[in-house]
Amino acid sequence: MGLYSQEQTRVPGATLVTVLVAPRPPGPTLPTARLPGAELVHTLLQLYRYLLRCCRQLPTKGMQEHYRHAVRQSFQVHSDEDSPERIQQIIKRAIEDADWIMNKYKKQNRDSE
Template identity: 50%
Template sequence: MTSLQLYKYLLRQCERLPPDACKHYKFAVKQSYKQHKSETDPDRVKEIIQKSISDAKWILKKYSNK
């Protein structure tokens, strides 16, 4: 998965959240993407992608249990 694919994936996952949470997490995704888009170390990019996917799953699970 590329960083752009991750960005699109995370924004789509935000749509599954309640409206207020969706707005909050979309903003967070956009800010994080801007912060890390210049990262050049392939290992660091993989680490960021794996952590982001893991965090997204945790957030979706958190809101689906409510």
């Protein structure tokens, strides 16, 4: 398992599934510039739409397709979630991860120019 942490989540047709979560890189976190609308995300459907808009901002078509596929899969896994606390936890983590990915590719583009 190594550096990955574990999260447990419900999946339709199964009782409980353990999911591996990749760690964030060590070091100070930089202030992130979120896409407009992140503060308005309160439901899983709003999160899904927000993340798809983030995908459109990625530099290459291949990256866009990769992350769009990951967003769709995650939405399908969590679409039946009914605990308000768990939904807020999912939203918070997904937005943080999206911000990290967006900043990563923005930084790579700045460095390559």
